[in-house]
Amino acid sequence: xxxxxxxxxxxMVFVTLAIVFLFMHxxxxxxxxxxxxxxxxxxxxxxxxxxxxxxxxFIVMVTFFLINMRVNG
Numbered sequence: 625x626x627x628x629x630x631x632x633x634x635x636m637v638f639v640t641l642a643i644v645f646l647f648m649h650x651x652x653x654x655x656x657x658x659x660x661x662x663x664x665x666x667x668x669x670x671x672x673x674x675x676x677x678x679x680x681x682f683i684v685m686v687t688f689f690l691i692n693m694r695v696n697g
Contacts, residue, residue: 627692634685641678648674 648671655663 627688627695631685631688631692634681634688638678638681638685641674641681645671645674645678 648667652664652667652671655667
């Protein structure tokens, strides 16, 4: 039960970070349309950070899922 709860929480974190990443991607696109180079660079760095966090949380989520499947069958 413990691993299942950890998987569920990590799943919620991953989905949240993935949605935030998509909104950050949208803000980069909007900044490009405004042709504001400093803003584009700032938004791209923020998007990269959220992308890396989403990727790391995906790895954590998969790990908890595999452990849960190993423990609980």
